[in-house]
Amino acid sequence: DTEVTQTPKHLVMGMTNKKSLKCEQHMGHRAMYWYKQKAKKPPELMFVYSYEKLSINESVPSRFSPECPNSSLLNLHLHALQPEDSALYLCASSRLLSMKEDTQYFGPGTRLTVL
Amino acid sequence: GENVEQHPSTLSVQEGDSAVIKCTYSDSASNYFPWYKQELGKRPQLIIDIRSNVGEKKDQRIAVTLNKTAKHFSLHITETQPEDSAVYFCAASRTNFGNEKLTFGTGTRLTIIP
Numbered sequence A: 001d002t003e004v005t006q007t008p009k010h011l012v013m014g015m016t017n018k019k020s021l022k023c024e025q026h027m028g029h030r031a032m033y034w035y036k037q038k039a040k041k042p043p044e045l046m047f048v049y050s051y052e053k054l055s056i057n058e059s060v061p062s063r064f065s066p067e068c069p070n071s072s073l074l075n076l077h078l079h080a081l082q083p084e085d086s087a088l089y090l091c092a093s094s095r096l097l098s099m100k101e102d103t104q105y106f107g108p109g110t111r112l113t114v115l
Numbered sequence B: 001g002e003n004v005e006q007h008p009s010t011l012s013v014q015e016g017d018s019a020v021i022k023c024t025y026s027d028s029a030s031n032y033f034p035w036y037k038q039e040l041g042k043r044p045q046l047i048i049d050i051r052s053n054v055g056e057k058k059d060q061r062i063a064v065t066l067n068k069t070a071k072h073f074s075l076h077i078t079e080t081q082p083e084d085s086a087v088y089f090c091a092a093s094r095t096n097f098g099n100e101k102l103t104f105g106t107g108t109r110l111t112i113i114p
Helices: none
Strands: A004-009 A010-012 A017-026 A031-037 A042-049 A053-055 A064-070 A072-079 A088-092 A112-115 B004-006 B012-014 B021-027 B032-038 B044-049 B055-059 B064-069 B072-077 B086-091 B108-113
Touching: A004 A088, A010 A017, A010 B072, A017 A031, A017 A088, A031 A072, A042 A072, A053 A064, B004 B086, B012 B021, B021 B086, B021 B108, B032 B064, B044 B055, B044 B064, B072 B086
Parallel strands: A010 A112, B012 B108
Antiparallel strands: A004 A017, A017 A072, A031 A042, A031 A088, A042 A053, A064 A072, A088 A112, B004 B021, B021 B072, B032 B044, B032 B086, B055 B064, B064 B072, B086 B108
């Protein structure tokens, strides 16, 4: 399996809802990332997990809560979001074994709409 | 932190001609420079990358050049085809064993005119 998968593909939620985004990879990669991408903009890094530990949090509001239950799975828990949080949420992974193993591979994304 | 500038923001090229997209970066410690292609509604896909110990890399119709002194790198696409139409992002990062931060350029919308 050479892909990063994400579910769901689309999500519509109200501002009082709690939902979760899921990302999975079976490539043996040990670093996983969450990015947020607004229309016509580049991806913006939110979180980095390396060896299942949170290594970077780019000052993301607490209404976004990441979780890495194991080396293949990455979740993003959403609570009390705002309409401006509507965006494409991308997951990525990289191998993380040596200097030449930091190439990041992206999943297809979850398109989130907050009403 | 790192800052990556990308030009042009839009580029229209006749099919068969070449396209060049340029990026500059600010952090002299950056040592990894990937290029991603993103079609509408799709994921960013890595098309080519280069590391700081190499000045040029080529893969069929795609090539990337790096000038470390000027902190400048460019994407060259030759013999363009309609399927090359997409948004292209350059990026830069510094290898940090799990703490890599990819900083993206603002993107170039490439349109290939048949």
